[in-house]
Structure formats: C-alpha cells, structure tokens
Amino acid sequence: MMNMPHHLTTSVYLLVIGLCAACFTGEAKAEGPWLKPVIAVSEQYDDNIFLTPSNTTSDTVTTVTAGVLLEPELSRHELRIGYGGLFEFFAENSGENTNNHQVEGQATLNFNQWRVELSDTFSSSENRTGTEDTARIPRLNNQAGIGVIYQFNKMDLGLRYKYRHEDYRSNNPIGAFLGQSLTYQDLDSDENSAELELALKLWPKTALLLSGRYGKLSYDTGRKGGSEYFDLLTGLRGQFMRKGEIEGKIGFRTQDYDSFAAGFDEIIFLITLTENFTPRDTLTIDLERTTNTTIEQENAYFEGTELAFAYIHKFTERIAAQLRASYRINDYPASITVGGQTGTRKDKIWLAGIGFNYTLTGGVEISLAYDFGQRESNFDTNDYDNNLVSLRVSLPF
Numbered sequence: 278m279m280n281m282p283h284h285l286t287t288s289v290y291l292l293v294i295g296l297c298a299a300c301f302t303g304e305a306k307a308e309g310p311w312l313k314p315v316i317a318v319s320e321q322y323d324d325n326i327f328l329t330p331s332n333t334t335s336d337t338v339t340t341v342t343a344g345v346l347l348e349p350e351l352s353r354h355e356l357r358i359g360y361g362g363l364f365e366f367f368a369e370n371s372g373e374n375t376n377n378h379q380v381e382g383q384a385t386l387n388f389n390q391w392r393v394e395l396s397d398t399f400s401s402s403e404n405r406t407g408t409e410d411t412a413r414i415p416r417l418n419n420q421a422g423i424g425v426i427y428q429f430n431k432m433d434l435g436l437r438y439k440y441r442h443e444d445y446r447s448n449n450p451i452g453a454f455l456g457q458s459l460t461y462q463d464l465d466s467d468e469n470s471a472e473l474e475l476a477l478k479l480w481p482k483t484a485l486l487l488s489g490r491y492g493k494l495s496y497d498t499g500r501k502g503g504s505e506y507f508d509l510l511t512g513l514r515g516q517f518m519r520k521g522e523i524e525g526k527i528g529f530r531t532q533d534y535d536s537f538a539a540g541f542d543e544i545i546f547l548i549t550l551t552e553n554f555t556p557r558d559t560l561t562i563d564l565e566r567t568t569n570t571t572i573e574q575e576n577a578y579f580e581g582t583e584l585a586f587a588y589i590h591k592f593t594e595r596i597a598a599q600l601r602a603s604y605r606i607n608d609y610p611a612s613i614t615v616g617g618q619t620g621t622r623k624d625k626i627w628l629a630g631i632g633f634n635y636t637l638t639g640g641v642e643i644s645l646a647y648d649f650g651q652r653e654s655n656f657d658t659n660d661y662d663n664n665l666v667s668l669r670v671s672l673p674f
Contacts, residue, residue, distance in 0.1 A: 311349050317342040319644075319669035326373060328411040328652075330660040337368040340669075355385040365404070375403035375413055394424040394437075409579070409607065409624075410572055411661070414461055415446035433476040433484070441468040443570075452574025454501050455536055464572065465497040476514065483515035486526055494570070502577045506532035506568070508545065521552040525564070532568055537577040539610035541568050557591040563603075573609055573622060580608045585628075595636045602629040615656050625653045642671040 319340045325333040344361035363377040379400040386393040398420045403413045424437035445461035452459060470492030476484040488510045495503040510528030517523035525548025532541040548564040566582040573579065585603035592598070609622040632646035650663040 311347055313346040313348060314674040315342075315344055315346075315671060316674075317669055317671035319667050321665055321667035324664045325661060326367070326370060328405075328661040328663060330657060334370065336370050336373075339366045339368070340364065341366075342671075353387055355383075357381075357383045363404070373413060377402040377404055390428045392426040392428065394426070395422070397421040409569070412449075414449070416461075417444040417446070418442065431478045433474075433478075435472075435474040435476070437472045437474065439468075439470045439472075442466070451572045454575055454577075457500055459500055459574075461572075463496065463498045463500045464570070466494060466503075466570065467497070468492060468494045480515070483513055483517070483523075486510070486512040486514055488526065488528075502535040502537040504532050504534040504577065506530055506541075510545075512548070517550060518552070520554065521550060523551075524549045530568070532578075534577045537611075539577070541578065541580065543580070559589045560586065561588075562586045569607075571609065573613070575611045575613050576609045576622075578610070579622075580610075582606045582608075597634045599632045599634070600630075601632075603627075613656075616658050618656050620655060622659070623655050624659060627651045627653075640673040642669075644669040644671070 319342075321338045321340065322335070323338055324335045326336050326338075327334055341364045342361065343364075344359060346357070346359040348357045348359075359381050361379045361381075363375075365373075365375045365377075367373045377400070379398065379402070381398045382396065384393075384395040386395075398418075400418045401415075402418070403415045405411065405413060419442045420439070421441075422437060422439040424435055426433050426435040443464065443466045445464055447461040450458060450460050451464070454463075470490055472488055472490040474486060474488035476486055478484050488508075490508040490510065491506070492508075493503070493505050508528055508530045510526040512526030512528075513523045514525075515522065525546065527544065527546035527548065530541060530543065530545045534540060545567045546564060547567065550562040550564075552560045554560065563583070563585040566580070568578045569581050571577070571579045583603060583605040585601075587599060587601040589597060589599050603626075605624075605626040605628075607622075607624040607626070612619060612621050628648070628650050630646060630648035632644060635643045637643070644667075646665075646667050646669070648665040648667075650661075650665075652659060652661050654660055
C-alpha cells in the first residue's frame with residue numbers, strides 16, 4: 278500500500294472515526310437528506326489584482342465554486358462532512374488562475390455525560406484569504422482536533438488537542454532571517470497544542486470559562502525560529518444580554534522563540550458577540566488579538582489585533598442586505614530595512630463592504646456586492662488600495 282503523508286493520515290483517521298462512530302453507535306439513523314450539492318458562479322471586477330501601491334493592474338475574474346455537503350440528521354450524534362472547490366479564472370492575466378480545494382469533517386458523539394468532538398479541515402489553496410501575503414502561493418494546510426468533554430451537574434470539564442500542518446509548494450525567496458536567506462519552503466511547519474477547560478454554569482444559559490493551553494510550533498528545516506507558548510484564559514459562553522450570544526476568551530500569553538530575542542508576553546483574546554435585535558436584524562462583532570506566523574524578513578511573528586462587524590437586515594424572506602467592516606493592526610517586533618526605510622513594520626488594514634442577496638424560488642440565490650480594502654504601512658512598498666465589485670449566482674441541487 279502506498280505510504281500517505283502524515284498530515285493526510287491525520288485527516289483520514291479523524292474522518293473515518295467520526296463516520297464509524299456516528300453511523301454505527303447507539304440508535305443513530307439518518308432522518309433527512311444526506312447530500313446537499315451546490316454550485317455558484319461569480320463575475321468580479323478587481324482594480325488591483327496584485328495589491329501593489331502604484332502601477333496597479335485591473336482584471337475581470339470569473340469564479341466557479343462547487344461543493345457537496347453530507348449532513349444527515351442523526352437521533353443522537355452530529356456529523357458534517359463537506360467538500361468545496363473554488364476556481365478563479367482571470368480574463369487577461371491567466372497566470373494568476375487558482376485552484377483551491379477544501380475537505381472538512383466534524384463529528385460530535387454524545388454518550389450520556391460524555392461528549393467527544395472531532396474535527397478536521399484539509400485544504401489545498403493558492404488564494405490569499407487569511408494570509409498577510411499579497412502573492413498567490415500554492416500551499417497545503419491541515420488542521421485537526423479532538424476534544425473529550427465530561428458534563429457534571431454545574432460544570433463541564435474538557436480536554437482538547439489541536440494539530441496544524443503547513444506545507445508550501447514554492448521555492449520563491451522571502452528574505453532573510455538571522456542572516457540566512459529563506460524561501461517559502463522554510464515556512465513548512467507543525468503546531469501542536471493542548472487545552473484544559475472548565476465551564477462553570479453560574480447562570481442558567483451562560484457558562485464562565487477558565488482554561489490553560491500549551492502549544493509548540495516547529496519548522497521543518499529549522500532555519501526559522503520555532504516557539505513554545507502558554508496561555509491562561511477566562512471568558513464566557515452562552516446567552517449575552519436578552520437576545521444576544523457570546524463565545525470568547527481573554528487572557529495572557531507567554532511565548533518564547535528559538536534564536537529570536539523578542540518574545541511575546543501580553544494579553545490575547547478571541548471574542549464573538551451576536552445580537553438579534555429583531556427576527557430580521559442581526560449584528561455580529563468579532564474581536565481578536567494574538568500572535569501570527571509571518572513571511573516578513575527578520576521577524577519570527579507579528580502581533581495582530583482586529584475588530585470586525587457584520588450587520589444583516591432581511592427586508593423580506595427573499596431579500597437581504599449586509600454591511601461589513603473591519604480594522605486590523607499588524608505589529609512586527611524586529612527592525613528591517615526596505616527601500617531605504619528602516620524601522621519596525623506596522624500595518625493598518627481597513628476593509629468595508631455592502632452586499633444584497635435575493636433568493637428565488639427553488640433556493641437559487643443572486644448576490645451583488647462591493648468591497649473596499651486598504652493597507653497603510655510605515656513602509657511605502659506595503660501600501661495598497663483595492664476595490665472589488667462582484668455578481669454571484671448560487672444554484673443548489
């Protein structure tokens with residue numbers, strides 16, 4: 278039998294365990310539709326496809342999204358497995374065409390007072406979503422997790438383990454780190470973390486969270502500094518005010534890096550607030566501050582702080598509008614020299630958008646959206662403005 282890469286075996290094992298346990302344990306039976314396929318096509322005008330500060334290049338991009346979701350209704354357990362493919366075709370710059378694939382599996386197994394949570398997401402992508410990079414670099418990413426939760430009368434005790442693997446498919450240079458020239462391949466990494474969490478049910482619909490987390494990040498080639506970190510966190514989960522919900526933690530992280538003097542000993546948080554003002558009006562606010570891996574030369578990490586919100590209003594059951602905006606600050610600890618400028622890099626990133634959705638009979642959805650993005654940096658070469666206008670049609674089956 279052909280040997281399978283380690284990050285793929287993790288995905289396969291978790292998905293198989295989840296399928297077997299959910300389908301063959303207890304009285305779990307499918308009660309609803311198993312498969313939910315969907316395809317969507319969008320046409321987008323992008324006025325700065327390379328995200329450059331000047332001499333910008335515009336293009337029209339056709340995006341085809343195809344996916345299928347396996348989500349049976351089970352009497353005792355929960356199971357969700359899906360595949361999504363996103364394919365971008367540039368009208369005049371075909372060298373920027375991308376193929377992006379993602380397979381995701383989630384399973385929750387309920388055994389009286391015990392609950393087991395399994396998750397795995399494997400992606401093969403080239404787009405820039407979720408990265409600081411302005412280049413479209415092919416990479417593989419796998420994120421897997423397992424949690425065991427025991428439910429007492431007024432307390433839940435949970436132990437969770439998470440694993441992340443990053444594998445870049447490029448030898449392009451990214452600059453220097455501690456005097457050594459690096460490529461994207463030097464960013465291939467593994468991260469393992471374990472968390473012990475107490476959820477104290479002090480209120481009828483809200484729990485107080487207390488947790489400790491330990492993690493370790495290591496790079497395959499060893500040419501970029503790995504790290505170890507420890508978090509002490511507290512937070513809330515459940516109902517927030519009368520019609521809102523909260524899911525979040527705030528606390529302190531201490532993180533030490535190999536061969537890198539600037540460690541991190543500061544507050545971190547990840548909080549989501551959702552408020553349903555009326556059955557047709559929903560506001561979501563996200564707050565985040567944590568450390569992030571980076572491609573920036575001479576830096577082992579950057580500190581990212583972000584505030585984001587999305588407001589959805591349903592005019593009718595078929596027509597809805599969304600407003601969205603975010604503000605993010607990325608701080609880099611090590612001094613660099615770029616284009617005659619020397620100092621520590623700091624970026625301010627603004628995003629704002631508006632969208633309208635119309636749902637036709639049969640579930641067909643038409644969306645029209647405008648999005649604006651801007652990055653202001655103390656290094657002029659990192660600045661950019663970006664305007665996107667898109668029209669999307671989604672077809673369920």
